[in-house]
Amino acid sequence: xxxxxxxxxxxxxxxxxxxxxxxxxxxxxxxxxxxxxxxxxxxxxxxxxxxxxxxxxxxxxxxxxxxxxxxxxxxx
Ligand code: SF4
Ligand code: SF4
Numbered sequence: 001x002x003x004x005x006x007x008x009x010x011x012x013x014x015x016x017x018x019x020x021x022x023x024x025x026x027x028x029x030x031x032x033x034x035x036x037x038x039x040x041x042x043x044x045x046x047x048x049x050x051x052x053x054x055x056x057x058x059x060x061x062x063x064x065x066x067x068x069x070x071x072x073x074x075x076x
Pocket of ligand 1: 018034035036037038039040049053054055056057058059060061
């Protein structure tokens with residue numbers, strides 16, 4: 001069986017931002033292992049994102065057991 005390709009969002013919008021909810025994240029590292037662009041890291045036991053590396057592919061979002069990850073619209 002051929003694995004499904006990772007879903008990349010090449011149309012990353014300047015009106016959206018990848019968000020880690022610090023109140024929910026407990027530093028399990030599951031999301032970090034899945035990020036295809038190494039945009040995530042653990043700092044002081046919290047996931048942090050390097051926004052420039054994040055393609056908003058959403059691949060990590062479903063990996064978080066406490067739903068701490070999201071992509072949100074921002075006002076310009
Ligand atoms: S959405 Fe998640 S998996 Fe995708 S690039 Fe951003 S941090 Fe990595
Ligand atoms: S998967 Fe969720 S709880 Fe685990 S490090 Fe990532 S954001 Fe934090």
